[in-house]
Amino acid sequence: MTDPIGDMLTRIRNGIMARKEQIEVPASNLKERVAEILRDEGFIQSVARSNSETANVIVLGLRYGSDNQSAIQTIRRVSRPGQRIYVGSDGIPKVRSGLGMSILSTSRGVLTDRQARKMGVGGELLCEVW
Numbered sequence: 381m382t383d384p385i386g387d388m389l390t391r392i393r394n395g396i397m398a399r400k401e402q403i404e405v406p407a408s409n410l411k412e413r414v415a416e417i418l419r420d421e422g423f424i425q426s427v428a429r430s431n432s433e434t435a436n437v438i439v440l441g442l443r444y445g446s447d448n449q450s451a452i453q454t455i456r457r458v459s460r461p462g463q464r465i466y467v468g469s470d471g472i473p474k475v476r477s478g479l480g481m482s483i484l485s486t487s488r489g490v491l492t493d494r495q496a497r498k499m500g501v502g503g504e505l506l507c508e509v510w
Contacts, residue, residue: 386457395442396450407436413490423452458505468502480510
């Protein structure tokens with residue numbers, strides 16, 4: 381697998397289309413931090429790391445509204461292995477005029493666009509969610 385973050389986002393999209401309650405993603409610290417940000421911002425319901433004998437996975441609980449509408453309308457990868465996208469603190473784009481969010485990998489860890497602007501740091505633009 382050449383793009384583990386892209387694989388995670390695809391699993392989330394596929395789980396939403398199939399109306400799954402939970403999905404499993406192969407574990408890594410970066411993917412776990414991205415999932416925690418999605419949980420903290422209200423896009424997914426829960427994040428749990430499962431250490432079984434066969435595989436180390438992260439279990440994500442997907443969030444749906446009362447009308448069975450997913451909390452995530454669109455989730456897309458911005459920076460890819462073939463074309464990395466780096467932005468400075470003043471060049472962080474606003475997603476859907478502030479209704480969505482970007483996730484960045486910075487020197488201070490994985491942050492949302494609002495946190496990165498507040499801290500005055502830039503970094504690699506991983507994905508956008510709305």
